[in-house]
Amino acid sequence: MTITEGYEQALEVVVRKPPPLHYAPVTIVEGEQKSGKTCFCVTRVVDPTFKYLTAIKLYNGTPEGILIKAQPVLKPNGYSVVNWCKVLKGFDYVYNIIKEYQGQAVADKWKRSRDTVRIEDKTIMPVPPRSIIIADAVRIFANFHLKGIRYRYVTEKDIITHLNDGTITGLPLVKDDPVEIAFLIIDEAYMAGTDRRRSLDGMSVVMSHLGNQFAKRHLNVMFALPNANYLGFRITDLEAEHVVCEYDEIREIITARIQARKKYKTPRSVPIQARQYFKYYDPDELKQMSNKDLVSAISAVS
Amino acid sequence: MADDEYLDIDEEPDRSEEVGTAPTAINFGQSAAETEGTSPNDSDLQTTYKALLPKLKQADINELMQLFMVSRIFPDTYLNKKFLTVMSLKRRHPEIPIMDLENYVDSAMSIGYMGKARLEIVVVQGRAGQPDENSDNGGY
Numbered sequence: 001m002t003i004t005e006g007y008e009q010a011l012e013v014v015v016r017k018p019p020p021l022h023y024a025p026v027t028i029v030e031g032e033q034k035s036g037k038t039c040f041c042v043t044r045v046v047d048p049t050f051k052y053l054t055a056i057k058l059y060n061g062t063p064e065g066i067l068i069k070a071q072p073v074l075k076p077n078g079y080s081v082v083n084w085c086k087v088l089k090g091f092d093y094v095y096n097i098i099k100e101y102q103g104q105a106v107a108d109k110w111k112r113s114r115d116t117v118r119i120e121d122k123t124i125m126p127v128p129p130r131s132i133i134i135a136d137a138v139r140i141f142a143n144f145h146l147k148g149i150r151y152r153y154v155t156e157k158d159i160i161t162h163l164n165d166g167t168i169t170g171l172p173l174v175k176d177d178p179v180e181i182a183f184l185i186i187d188e189a190y191m192a193g194t195d196r197r198r199s200l201d202g203m204s205v206v207m208s209h210l211g212n213q214f215a216k217r218h219l220n221v222m223f224a225l226p227n228a229n230y231l232g233f234r235i236t237d238l239e240a241e242h243v244v245c246e247y248d249e250i251r252e253i254i255t256a257r258i259q260a261r262k263k264y265k266t267p268r269s270v271p272i273q274a275r276q277y278f279k280y281y282d283p284d285e286l287k288q289m290s291n292k293d294l295v296s297a298i299s300a301v302s
Numbered sequence: 303m304a305d306d307e308y309l310d311i312d313e314e315p316d317r318s319e320e321v322g323t324a325p326t327a328i329n330f331g332q333s334a335a336e337t338e339g340t341s342p343n344d345s346d347l348q349t350t351y352k353a354l355l356p357k358l359k360q361a362d363i364n365e366l367m368q369l370f371m372v373s374r375i376f377p378d379t380y381l382n383k384k385f386l387t388v389m390s391l392k393r394r395h396p397e398i399p400i401m402d403l404e405n406y407v408d409s410a411m412s413i414g415y416m417g418k419a420r421l422e423i424v425v426v427q428g429r430a431g432q433p434d435e436n437s438d439n440g441g442y
Contacts (some may be wrong), residue, residue: 043334050333073322106305112417117328124322258338268341272334 017171018180023262026238028231029224031245034283036254037224039274041185042281044222045140046224048181049149050080052135056087057150058094059130060101067134068094073124083127084275091122098128127187137180139170141219144187146284154184156192160206168174170218182219189223190230190289199232208234247274350426354419358406360398363391367410374417384411 025042029037054074059066071086087094091114099107106129113126127133133149140151141159154168160167170182186192193203211234214221228236241260246256254274259267324330325441332340358364366387375383386406391403413419 040334047333047335051335071322073324074334075324075330076326077336077340079333079339081324081330082333084324119325119328121322121325124324204365227320268338269343270334272337273331276331276333 003170018218021218023240024238025220025240025262026211026214027220027222027241028228028236028239029222029243029245030226030228031247032226034119034247035245035270036247036256036274037226037245038187038281038283039254039277040243040256040272041142041187041222041224042146042277043272044220045138045146045151045185045273046082046149046277046280047080048138049133049135049140050082050085052137052180053085053133054079054286055134056085056128056134057132057134058097058101058128060097063116065132066097084124084207085127085133086121086123087125088123090249091125094125094128102129138180139179139182140185141168141183142185142187143192144185144281144287146281147279156203159210160203162227163206163210167217168217170220183215184219185224186222187224189225189235191287191289194231194235196230199234204232206230211235211238214238317358317366345427351423354422354426355413356409360395362394363403363406366391367406370407370410371412371413371419372423374420375411375414377416384408 029040031037038097050072051074053070055067056070057067060066068089071088073081073084073086075081095107095111098110110126110129111213119125127148131148135150140149140176141154143159145153150237154162156273159168167173168184170179172179193201193207195204198204199208223231223235225231228239228242240262241258243259244257246255246257247253252273252275254272256270256272257267258269258270355368358367377393384404387407388400388403391396391407392400
């Protein structure tokens with residue numbers, strides 16, 4: 001290769017590149033069982049999805065759905081209103097579609113929930129039932145199932161398989177990809193190759209190597225598990241934000257004690273109204289244990 | 303419900319129209335991001351400064367009062383200065399009662415009397431910078 005050839009290659013611009021991150025946004029969420037760890041992770045992805053809302057996929061009995069363009073409903077201080085959207089085609093258009101495919105009762109119930117607050121604007125409405133919210137600028141990977149929001153389900157096997165082909169990333173994949181913010185949620189992280197007791201497993205080695213590339217991959221990563229001490233130190237060293245959750249079942253409020261070293265110095269206690277996020281995930285979803293573990297356990301018993 | 307769809311949107315997202323704004327009269331509740339972003343938790347130092355140097359709602363009076371608080375006000379000019387300031391503010395803000403203005407100016411001037419507030423700020427700032435020897439990590 002001559003010097004001129006190398007120079008020409010350097011001039012090629014393939015895709016738009018956002019500015020590099022100045023730290024790895026890794027969050028470790030801990031708390032006892034049913035303390036709202038998963039719900040906290042869900043709030044972190046639902047809020048930006050509502051902020052960058054571009055379209056809504058209405059239910060029509062098929063996976064394709066009916067795609068209509070939509071916009072977020074923003075408060076004067078810039079924060080989005082969760083579970084509300086602005087559909088430019090108007091209220092009656094959406095009402096008729098719900099009535100056609102889900103029945104009169106569902107449509108009327110949805111209409112009542114809007115009428116209780118008495119909004120004059122005919123385009124602002126609650127998110128229609130069984131619809132999927134789509135935000136072009138937000139990319140979400142999760143190792144559990146989210147509902148009513150566009151995301152990509154990834155198991156640990158998927159993460160490892162696709163590490164080198166550039167899909168586990170928050171960077172644009174093709175030209176004019178509008179992605180701006182990307183999340184990777186690893187729930188039950190003690191089962192996802194980050195366990196302290198198994199730091200020499202092949203999975204743990206790969207996960208720790210991946211951990212040191214989160215900033216380069218532009219991923220906001222969240223590890224949720226009962227106790228941060230279960231994680232190997234190569235993962236805990238990455239932590240930029242530590243969250244401890246606690247749930248009050250009477251007021252339905254998750255109190256998250258957040259210590260974000262890169263954002264603010266003193267820890268912050270944030271009371272989160274949990275009810276508005278319940279419909280976006282299944283709190284009782286079980287994570288499958290690995291066959292290798294089960295085989296070795298059975299052989300130890302018999 | 304398909305959960306892993308990354309299809310193209312048939313209609314191009316239109317950002318030319320105004321984004322929907324929530325009616326301010328209706329309480330929609332707060333999202334998690336809003337609760338975290340608008341949390342009033344300040345650092346200890348910020349809380350101390352807020353208590354030491356209070357703020358007024360009126361921007362122009364506040365600007366003057368903040369100056370009074372950190373300036374050196376000498377005892378022999380105290381009363382004259384207060385009288386002149388209150389009269390000039392009354393001319394600028396005829397809607398505010400004279401006694402309120404009197405209280406604003408008197409409070410601000412008493413904080414800055416003989417430059418005491420300057421010393422307090424220096425003391426608080428110095429105390430915050432010193433590492434606490436009793437704690438394990440040296441105060442950091």
